[in-house]
Amino acid sequence: MSNDSSSKLEKWRAKYAALVIALGCLYSVIIGWGENWILTSILGLGVIVCGIIGFCDIKRFITSKAKNGNF
Structure with missing residues (x-):
């Protein structure tokens, strides 16, 4: 469990x-x-960079699920 x-x-x-x-x-x-x-500038850049990384992670997860047929 x-x-x-x-x-x-x-x-x-x-x-x-x-x-x-x-x-x-x-x-x-x-x-x-x-x-x-x-x-504020450093954290603003963090929002942009981490947001892009998060978007790419989700996109990669969705495409890998689609290739495996689990989607």
């Missing part, structure tokens, strides 16, 4: 981890807007 749960957790983490980090960065950018422009 715990093996199945950890397997699902690992699949979820591999698929959505970058998007969760991007959302965390976006939240920090919105909260800290105007207080520290250097940190």
Whole structure:
């Protein structure tokens, strides 16, 4: 049972981890807007980079499922 749960957790983490980090960065950018422009810039870049990585991860997951016929 715990093996199945950890397997699902690992699949979820591999698929959505970058998007969760991007959302965390976006939240920090919105909260800290105007207080520290250097940190806001770095976190804004983090939103862009992690969002792109997350999008590519999901796209890769969908295409691999389509190739395997599990979709």
